[in-house]
Structure formats: structure tokens, C-alpha cells
Amino acid sequence: MKINENFLKIQNNYLFSDIAKKVKAYSEANPDADIIRLGIGDVTRPLPKAVTDAMKNAVEEMEDEATFRGYPPEWGYDFLKSAINKNDFAARGVAICDDEIFVSDGAKSDCGNIGDIFDVDNVVAVCDPIYPVYVDTNVMAGRSGTLLDGGRWSNFYYMPCTKETNFLPALPEKHVDIIYLCFPNNPTGMAINKTELKKWVDYANENGSVILYDAAYEAFIVEDDVPHSIFEIDGAKTCAIEFRSFSKTAGFTGTRCAYTVIPHELKVGGFELNALWARRQATKFNGVSYITQRGAQAVYSDEGKKQVREIIGYYQNNAKVIYNGLKSLGYEVFGAVNSPYIWLKTPDNMKSWEFFDLLLNKVQVVGTPGSGFGPAGEGYFRLTAFGSADRTKEAIERIAKIN
Numbered sequence: 260m261k262i263n264e265n266f267l268k269i270q271n272n273y274l275f276s277d278i279a280k281k282v283k284a285y286s287e288a289n290p291d292a293d294i295i296r297l298g299i300g301d302v303t304r305p306l307p308k309a310v311t312d313a314m315k316n317a318v319e320e321m322e323d324e325a326t327f328r329g330y331p332p333e334w335g336y337d338f339l340k341s342a343i344n345k346n347d348f349a350a351r352g353v354a355i356c357d358d359e360i361f362v363s364d365g366a367k368s369d370c371g372n373i374g375d376i377f378d379v380d381n382v383v384a385v386c387d388p389i390y391p392v393y394v395d396t397n398v399m400a401g402r403s404g405t406l407l408d409g410g411r412w413s414n415f416y417y418m419p420c421t422k423e424t425n426f427l428p429a430l431p432e433k434h435v436d437i438i439y440l441c442f443p444n445n446p447t448g449m450a451i452n453k454t455e456l457k458k459w460v461d462y463a464n465e466n467g468s469v470i471l472y473d474a475a476y477e478a479f480i481v482e483d484d485v486p487h488s489i490f491e492i493d494g495a496k497t498c499a500i501e502f503r504s505f506s507k508t509a510g511f512t513g514t515r516c517a518y519t520v521i522p523h524e525l526k527v528g529g530f531e532l533n534a535l536w537a538r539r540q541a542t543k544f545n546g547v548s549y550i551t552q553r554g555a556q557a558v559y560s561d562e563g564k565k566q567v568r569e570i571i572g573y574y575q576n577n578a579k580v581i582y583n584g585l586k587s588l589g590y591e592v593f594g595a596v597n598s599p600y601i602w603l604k605t606p607d608n609m610k611s612w613e614f615f616d617l618l619l620n621k622v623q624v625v626g627t628p629g630s631g632f633g634p635a636g637e638g639y640f641r642l643t644a645f646g647s648a649d650r651t652k653e654a655i656e657r658i659a660k661i662n
Contacts, residue, residue, distance in 0.1 A: 274631040307566035313557035317550040331546035335362025366504035371396040376535040381436035384416040388632030441473035448594015463498035470499040478508040496522040577644035584655035599644040622657035
């Protein structure tokens with residue numbers, strides 16, 4: 260009997276698990292501490308009423324023999340896929356087919372599981388800093404090689420996203436097979452415009468690469484030249500897979516619903532990746548519950564759209580409060596415009612975890628150390644706009660006391 264030894268390569272704990280442990284230890288040692296949590300990107304606003312009303316109706320259907328439903332379709336109910344297509348793509352002039360949409364229980368799951376359909380010898384390109392799931396799941400799959408001094412893996416191609424590059428990656432200088440892109444970006448909060456994204460699409464098509472495009476935060480986009488979908492770019496259907504989520508858009512972090520789009524035109528070695536993913540999902544996934552999918556469908560109703568926009572606006576205002584507040588205190592701050600994330604330079608050349616400890620111990624505010632997202636994140640720190648408005652304002656007031 261042998262285990263998958265690739266699991267032994269990765270750190271024992273996930274970044275956000277480490278944060279939770281530190282906060283728990285502090286809370287136990289300081290039971291009266293009033294901690295403000297702006298670290299993990301979990302939402303705080305409740306589900307839109309249009310969503311919960313739809314889910315309540317679905318629950319009633321499930322208690323009636325005439326309308327009860329068992330296993331859902333592995334790839335999603337037609338009513339939800341049709342609503343997704345009409346509102347997220349057709350409304351933006353993007354033509355896709357309903358059977359190119361795969362409903363799932365989360366973008367995190369799909370971003371991690373998509374590697375199942377790719378050979379272990381493919382060269383993976385990742386931004387640095389980056390959402391840890393992209394790296395860790397490829398380490399688990401055996402694509403990483405060995406861990407080098409400095410925290411990078413020998414077989415990955417790293418694309419540093421620094422202040423000097425406006426936190427955007429440069430095109431690879433060697434051939435890569437799989438490219439992870441996330442825009443608006445987690446953790447930096449920066450967005451990419453259509454001109455820059457077209458360069459990536461052209462590169463992928465010219466080099467036979469596949470772009471794995473995480474668009475989980477597209478609902479926060481406010482600038483006209485920033486695409487909501489990579490499929491707004493000509494040529495993307497032959498080189499890209501897109502991941503979307505209802506978590507940050509409509510508060511589904513605890514409800515779990517997302518979707519992935521794989522065009523039929525996207526082929527590797529003559530094989531449609533759409534068909535491979537469909538087979539993978541049919542084998543390893545039993546679908547998202549009917550109740551949840553009815554709730555997701557309601558996001559696209561007139562009332563749902565209005566309520567979701569109010570929620571997004573709430574978080575966008577929090578982002579402004581954090582951004583403007585930190586800037587007025589003399590911090591160097593990035594992101595926040597098209598994103599719920601604020602990326603700040605730690606003061607006085609402090610290490611990321613040092614700044615984490617400072618905020619926790621001095622003013623009881625929790626954020627995320629930039630180094631947890633990769634070596635290029637050292638010296639930076641991420642705060643999220645997903646807290647309550649009052650607590651977000653108070654967090655900035657507390658940080659001001661450190662200054």
C-alpha cells in the first residue's frame with residue numbers, strides 16, 4: 260500500500276487555516292478581545308430575498324410527491340444554465356451554448372479539479388502572488404517538481420506580478436501548457452483590460468496553451484474597458500476555460516453554487532475538453548441540489564438583479580472606505596476599484612506575517628499576509644471588503660492608532 264507522496268510536498272496547513280489557528284490562539288489567550296476579521300474572503304451580507312424566496316418554494320416542491328426531485332443532472336438543470344447564458348453571456352454579446360456550461364458546487368472546486376483532464380507532464384504557469392489553490396492542487400497532482408529555496412516549485416513557470424508591472428503578469432518567455440489567470444485578481448485586486456487580455460489569448464492560441472480563467476469577482480467590475488468574461492475576447496473559445504461563482508456575487512459562500520464554461524471549440528490533441536470535463540463530472544460529481552439551483556436562477560430575476568447590485572454596492576463602498584482610509588494614513592494601497600480586495604504595502608519594510616501579528620496584537624484586526632500567496636507577495640498584505648460597514652470603518656480607525 261502506497262500513498263500519493265505529492266501530498267507530502269505541500270504545507271501541512273492551508274493559508275487560511277493557519278490564519279484561523281493564530282486567531283483562535285489569540286482569542287483563547289484574550290477572551291475579551293473584540294476582533295475584526297477582514298482576512299478571509301467570506302461574505303457577511305445575507306442572501307438576497309429573491310434567492311431565499313425561490314429556495315423556499317423549491318423546498319415545498321421537494322415535500323410534494325408530484326414535484327419531488329432526486330439526483331440533479333451532473334452538469335446542471337437546464338433552467339439555470341439557460342438563465343446563466345442569457346444574462347452573463349448573451350447580454351454581453353457573447354455566444355455560447357448551454358451545454359458548454361457546467362454547474363458545480365464552487366469555483367474553488369472546479370479550479371482545483373480541472374487538472375484531472377490534463378496530463379501530469381504539462382508545464383503550469385502561475386502568477387505570483389496567486390490564489391493558493393492553483394498551486395497546491397497541481398502539487399498534489401504531481402506537476403510541481405521540488406520546492407526550491409525562496410518558496411517556488413521547480414517545474415512551475417512563475418509570472419511575478421509586482422508594483423513595477425502594475426501587478427499584471429508578463430507573457431511567458433518559454434512554452435507553457437496551462438496558464439492560470441484571475442481577474443479581477445485575488446489577492447491584488449487589480450484588473451486587466453481587453454487589450455492586455457487579448458495578448459494572452461493570442462499567446463495561448465499561438466503556443467497551443469490553455470488559459471484557466473478565474474472570473475469569480477467579475478460582478479465588482481466598474482470600468483468599461485475591463486472584460487467580465489474572457490470570451491469577450493476574439494479567439495478565446497479555442498484556448499480558454501472560464502470559472503464563475505455565485506459566492507461573492509450573491510452571497511453563496513455557505514450555499515455553494517458556481518459554474519465553469521468550456522467551449523466545444525477548445526481542443527487538445529483533437530479531443531474536446533468539454534467532453535472530457537463532462538465525463539469527469541459525471542463520474543466524480545453528483546450535481547448541485549435542486550433547491551440551490553433554483554436559488555441561483557433567482558439571481559437573474561428582476562428583483563434578484565436589483566438585490567444583488569445592492570449587495571455588491573455595499574461591499575464596493577467598504578472597499579472605498581478601506582482604500583481611502585489607508586491612503587490617508589500614508590499607506591501605499593492598490594486594488595479596490597474593480598475588486599473587493601485591497602492590497603497594501605506593509606510599512607517600514609515589515610514582513611507580511613510581522614504586520615499580521617502587529618494588527619492582531621495591537622488593534623485586533625485580522626488580514627491576510629501577502630507572502631501566503633507566494634514569494635512575490637512578501638511585504639504586502641490583503642484586506643477584504645466583505646465585512647460589515649460599521650466594522651470596516653472601525654477597523655480603519657483602529658489601524659490609525661498604530662500610526
